[in-house]
Amino acid sequence: MNIIVPIKQVPDLVEELEIDSSGKDLDREWLKFKVNEFDDHALEEALLLKEESGGTVTAIALDSNDIDKALYAAAAKGADKVVKVTGLDGNVSNHEAAKVLANAIGEMSPDLVLTGVQSVEDRDGQLGVLLAHYLKAPHISVVTGVSINGDSVTVNKEYGGGLVAEFEASTPIVLGIQAARETPRYVPVAKVRRAMRSTDMVEVAAGEAGVSAGTSISRMFKPEGGGSAEMLTGSTDDIANKLAEIIKSKI
């Protein structure tokens, strides 16, 4: 199978998020980026499928912050090819990103496209589903298991409460991966450095997007939420005492 894995860099939420002066976006200057965690799962699932049934795995990404490192890391883990789509502003809507990726992936005659199921900033919809529609391929999201039987695939999709639906599908198909069957593999930095020297990154110019999200952000703000939590302060000992009292009073 020819398996394509699109990869995206997302802001690391461990860092403090600040809003920029426009009031409509994150202040991206000091943001730390990391690979979307579901992409690690998508790549893992792709590599497992390749190990079981053969084929090739291609990681592809739109040019953006630190994307080279992310693509080389994919190569170090076992991706056969890495492709960077250039010439598009990194911060585009998902409709545009999906259209441009569809232009590039459509040329690659994919059997399986495994995207991450979602990310933390896909305001205009999950990219995998949009991509499938531009590729005119079917799509299943929230996938927790894939196996290949000849020309078709068996796909597990998860609902609430751990209930799982099983589907049989023909290829090509786009799958939004929630979790790989195995914990995503880890690569040491040294191996990524080696991959950086030995991997030829293919660059492809972004084709026309010609689509838009049809909405614009008017305001970004930190949720007030209930904001109701009573914060317990003092020494660790004081806090433990207070917590113990609260818990005892509730049960």
Next chain:
Amino acid sequence: MSNNIFVIAEHIQGKVEDITYEMLGKAKGLAESSGGEVVAILLGSGVKDLAGDFAANKVLYVDDAQLAEFNPEAYCKTIESLVSQHTPRVVLVGNTSQGMDIAAGLSIACDMPLVAYASEVTLNSVTSQLYGGKMSVESNIDGDRFIASILAGSFSADAGKGSGATLEDAAAPDLSDLKIKFTKLIEPEGGDVDITQHEVLVSVGRGIQNEDNIPIVQALADKLGGALSSSRPIVDSKWLPKTRQVGKSGLKVKPKVYIAVGISGAPEHIEGMKDADCIIAINTDAKAPIFDYAHFGVTEDLFDVVPALVEKL
């Protein structure tokens, strides 16, 4: 264009999901503003009785053997065909496992903008919860028509229950040549512990760092006579069984006391525990969204405060 508000009803194993009623309740307000009607879209086989308590003006149902179980391809085709024919002003879809397969494709097929992760909707703006619940983002719609995919738990389900909707049978498009076939539902394996039955849950998240540290939180659960539950990454790492997962793709719990330890409070987690009587959050990040839902919060390192608490009990 009509001024109607469409709600894509969701059901599984013969039961209507709460998100459907939440959306129907919200749609009522939107329809009052738009001057249109609330129309529920119900797909399945032999399902029209499920609509008996829908607070809608009309239920447009499609009865077809190919729709008996959710199938992303068949459902997308059918909904796209209904939305193209009836041109509603607004379509509300759940931001759920099923809804995620519907909303974005519908946006392209029917050329309607989509705003996802919505927690508030008016006729011209939608508020989304992004960045794991750390940011709210308000979107303006370019035209009049749009799709919003709604985070479960955003609205009251009671407001969407009622009676008196008229039922109208709609035809399915050609579903003879599907590339995706449903084969079966797989029930989760029963676990040793049923976390929905416990009055005290100690719930552990990625802040615990590694599997070897799990006994630290287990000790607290044991001391309280409660059970240990968790966020999704703990289960995906196989440190705890699936039956312990709280949230959107896990279980909904409502204990007397829920102690979230090293859990950030992403919307998918909040969905499963926000109705607990008393929520206590322990998280070193004072900005973690979990504190917006907790009754009591502690910003100390869990590795200090949890053992100290075990001592005091």
